[in-house]
Amino acid sequence: MAKAWHLTSRPQGLPTMDNFALREATDAPLEKDQLRVRNLWLSVDPYMRGRMNDAKSYTASFQIDQPMTGGAIGEILESTMDGFAAGDLILHMGGWRDGGIIGLDMMPNKLPVDALAAGMPPQTFLHNMGLTGGTAWIGLLRIAAARPGDTVFVSAAAGAVGSAVVQIAKAREMTVIASAGGAEKCKWVEDLGADAVVDYKSGPVLPQLAAALERLGKPGIDVYFDNVGGEHLDAAFAVANNFARFAICGMIDVYNDAKPQEMKYLVRAIPARIRMEGFIYTDQFIDCMEEFYADMAGLIASGAVTMRETIHDGLESAPDAFLGLFAGRNIGKMLVRL
């Protein structure tokens, strides 16, 4: 019998194991347009924290005592859905479980057979060829309209989205200053090609960012790709060039924190004419998915874009993997392997 993680109570601040319970999923013969699936990989992502609240947001709230959902790669065991057959690998939204019945509401998509045949690991569609890579590509190139020659600052650069931003920016001949926490992450981000690194755990962000700009001979940043908010965002306002563009992708610093963000340099939005824009992947994706897939597949094939994976094994480890995102325990993409 398949099992699924249920949300049993709404977290106040940082979630704990008490908010979750692993329960048996309902099972039944398939109705029309359903798939029986065995999941191989589950994605855990910071945006899921928002779905644990009751507040109106861009995705529906998880319901109490219902299975949670999220990106997953599964193998079809049985199908009553046209175009899907037993043995197909699919990307779908029925994550947080080891398998079960998947309907059209879980948006199943077959993984492209040619990419798999060429040796692309299926879980790539949970990161560089999926949500996190697409978020990086859309935020950097569409929302922030970054161009070759721009100086780009990116926070949480050792995360799944941030590390893709670093590599896409370098492939497009931008100068990249990347922020990460701790020596190991910073070293990896440098290996990815970042021109300078800010270790936010070693001291305040702004002086390090200013020193990096000085070292690189750059007057300021043209683009900020924000994954964390708070101190990083304020530092970006402090050193923004005129007409800088900020793509606001995440604010992991504040998702679990009711304290206000203290913005000392927000006022520079006016003299520097800064444009700041929050975005989510699903709004933008339909318009540019063809271009994204073609471009990203090329960048991956050429080795310009790679990914490190932090892997937890077994369905039981899913909440721990999720909580690790907020403690910075991932390098690259956090995944659960079943």
Place this chain on the structure above:
Amino acid sequence: MAKAWHLTSRPQGLPTMDNFALREATDAPLEKDQLRVRNLWLSVDPYMRGRMNDAKSYTASFQIDQPMTGGAIGEILESTMDGFAAGDLILHMGGWRDGGIIGLDMMPNKLPVDALAAGMPPQTFLHNMGLTGGTAWIGLLRIAAARPGDTVFVSAAAGAVGSAVVQIAKAREMTVIASAGGAEKCKWVEDLGADAVVDYKSGPVLPQLAAALERLGKPGIDVYFDNVGGEHLDAAFAVANNFARFAICGMIDVYNDAKPQEMKYLVRAIPARIRMEGFIYTDQFIDCMEEFYADMAGLIASGAVTMRETIHDGLESAPDAFLGLFAGRNIGKMLVRL
């Protein structure tokens, strides 16, 4: 002999009279391309506070022991400049003085004779037909891309820019919630057509803004025109509809204040996909001046856009008029009449 206000020291926080001195201006026979001018009206505007700092900004800093500059309406007494003759009324940047020698660097422009003949008071070119009206028009219609049917929130709505925003928005069939300080200003803003008023002096902004939306049957705001920053800006983030646009024109709350702005709702930029953009008039003006002048002249002629003026008399009163902006002592446009 003409006199001019000089900046004698850089203010720390709120300027005081000690930062300024009234001194005789240099006088001389005119060289080529100069005008001798007698000023009739001087403009004082919040942006001038930024020019009193030494920091890099979008306009050059005022220099210590030099005359300050700013918008003014003057009458030409003598001219060596092609196309300008004694008796012409001009808009120019040689303000903060009762007259003197004006060169091309002070950007003299003749006021349109037909508008004056039709009865438009010349100082209108210091407000609705000039910097403040243009700032309102550009910020609302271009930067925030406000459309008929939108719900617009505007702060400092009893000021020169804000009151123009209220009226342009109403002329374009938008719903307007306007914030001002105190009963007299709120009453005036309602008389201008605002659908609801927030009196920020009577209590916190956010509950009043939320109550106004509820009363009007609107789920949130589509546009925020920010003149003040701080609490107002945070409240706007709190109640923004999806894809709201914020035009950031000024942050008078923080110009004199080194304290950080406490932003509790900035994080809503992501789920609500808010676009926030700082702008200044001079970047945008060339591209749209013809459309602006034609549109605004029509709105003024039809009575859709009016202006109240708070007038100080005499050059001696100029610093007091300027300081009054930060104490909220103006309703409508603050002017100095000579």
